[in-house]
Amino acid sequence: MKPVTINRSLIRGMVISILSGLFLLGAGDTTVYVTNSGSKYHRETCTSLSRSKIAVSLEDALTSGYEACAVCKPPVPSQGGVLPAKTSPPRKSLYRINKTHLTESSQGEIARMVPGEVVGHVDGDTLRVRIPNPPPELKTIETIRMLGVDTPETVHPHKPVERFGKEASDFTKARLLGKPVYLAFDWELRDRYGRLLAYLYTPDGCCFNAALIQEGYGYAYVSYTFHFIEEFKTLEQAARKGKRGLWGDP
Ligand SMILES: [Zn+2]
Incomplete structure (x- = not known):
């Protein structure tokens, strides 16, 4: 130490x-x-x-x-519940992936993205992130559904755990839980469950969504279009060819 x-x-x-x-x-x-x-x-x-x-x-x-909570009665702010204005760093606007700047998942310009910290883990493609001083469109704690990638099911209430689901979930947890991440967005900000649809970048500028597909922990999710769709399909083909992760022999 x-x-x-x-x-x-x-x-x-x-x-x-x-x-x-x-x-x-x-x-x-x-x-x-x-x-x-x-x-x-x-x-x-x-x-x-x-x-x-x-x-x-x-x-x-x-x-x-x-x-x-009415049961445990946690602390509440003093002075009638009114918080004074906070002096904090300027809020970042939402960084949207588009054709004019970020066209490859590996080019992450993380200084322009919304910073956060992974505080909870759901499964391979879904996480809870804390966003200090969030822009107006976001909350301090958000459930993030990683865009363009689908990992095998582990927590669905009515479906069995799919092959390689646990490995994918463990991979995301080991790499991201408790770590800083940077958020970038695409066409749609949220899905129908209210989850934030985002690309998660690590401080080295790598897109974790892409890494999941590249390492064979997830599929390119092509039901809805997104800017990295062709690139993610290519990453999946390479992972299949290389028999990585879920594409390996059972
Ligand atoms: Zn309570």
Whole structure:
């Protein structure tokens, strides 16, 4: 383990966060918990958190529209529930893939994308992401359905686990859970379930959606069009040919 060195900028950062914490009346540095599907936020010990538990700041929970759980009575903001305006970095606009700039999945211009952190894992192609200071179209916690890729089913209530579904799910979890990601969008922002349709880029500028297909963990999902459709089809053909992942011999 590396020793922790306290340098001047760290101390300055701490002073700034303490001061901004005072401005936020404690809402920014109070941790509360939300679930994958619920609309309430909770204390860590609440029994409602048995299925999933995602730590967020009280401020993020409030700005995302979560309400205090009536059972565990988590902290609420002081001064009549009104949060003062927050001074934060400028919001990023949504980065849409289009023909004039990003035409290949491998060209990720992550500095222009919306940054987030993977805080929950559902299966190979679906994740929960926390977006600090989200643009107006987005919430602080979003369920992301990765665009243009379909991994074998593992969590469908009425279908059996498909071959290679667990491997795909484990691959996504190992690579992304707890990690920073950058979001890019295409024609449609959400699917009919309200999930955000996005390309997830890793800090090295690689498109994880493409990587899933390339490594044989998923199929190119071609029922709806998207800008990388031809490229993703080609990646799938190469994975089949190379017998990678789900294309290997059973
Ligand atoms: Zn609760």
